[in-house]
Amino acid sequence: MKSLHAEAHALSKPEVQLDIINSHNVAISSLPKFEEKLNDIGLYPLKPTGVEIFQMNVGYMCNMTCKHCHVDAGPDREEIMTKETFEYCLEALKGTDIHTVDLTGGAPEMNPHFRWFVEEVSKMGKHIIVRSNLTILTTNKFNDLPEFFKKHGVEVTCSLPFYSKFRTDNQRGEGTYDKSIIALKKLNDLGYGQKGSGLLLNLVYNPVGAFLPGDQEQLKQQFKKELKRKHDIEFNDLYTITNLPISRFLNFLLMSGNLEEYMEKLIESFNPAAAMGVMCRNTISIGWDGRMYDCDFNQMLEMEVEEGAGQHIRDFDVEKLNNRSIRIDQHCFGCTAGAGSSCGGATV
């Protein structure tokens, strides 16, 4: 067997990641396949329920380099969506029933066409979600974005690993917690997260180690109580997300010797109800270069939507996408464990 360090080093290649989670050792390869579990409950092949959410990854550049980032994002990543690809996206959205455009990255705000695109989508009357890391909103170049978000009724969904400085900084880097609190306060001052304002502010929680997130409702109440008590901060919802065994988190699992145990935990916790509600069934994911995927995780593994469904945004066709089979592999167990996991939190 290759050394763990050698495997971790080679992790930037998607095919290596898939190989590792499929056949790292006998223990894992003898465990059931995701496909078999879906078959047992009559869900294989996995089919979409319709395209309702258009999730765009507008680039891998980020001002941060969090330990468990599934995008492997950072300041030195150069992959970025061009204006031409944004225009294809606008064209694709026209005349569809897609109600929500969900912008993610990296830090989506860092794409030079970000503001223009938000304005264009806003004119179309679609709901817009921006996945913000919060710290970007405290930098000179981007500190006017909260007002811009308010103007366009953008829903802000932001990651905050925990309500304590130690745990947040440990996962996301020194100084993250304090900057996140400054950004949250500013959003609150503009009405975000406040009752009756219609300005939605949601938090995303993901575990710091090789375990599943706790109960979403309980964590939400805990976060609400502590953020209010410590900083007088309010927010609407909290989404718990399970870390999928890909990219930096896969690296962490390998380096800490937790991969087998974590995969076993995900597989043992397979929940048929969560499988019914996996996000790939109503979402399509567009990569920075216009290629289309069933979800952001498949995008990181370079598993494009199946052939015949139109693999590039230029060829966007809702009917073809609705008829496709969703591409799955062992990482999908991360979406179906326990209460389920999606970009909107637990699915059960």
Ligand code: SF4
């Ligand atoms: S987790 Fe988010 S904030 Fe952190 S490096 Fe990745 S994209 Fe950036």
Ligand code: SF4
């Ligand atoms: S990883 Fe992607 S394709 Fe697999 S179940 Fe989750 S959302 Fe669907």
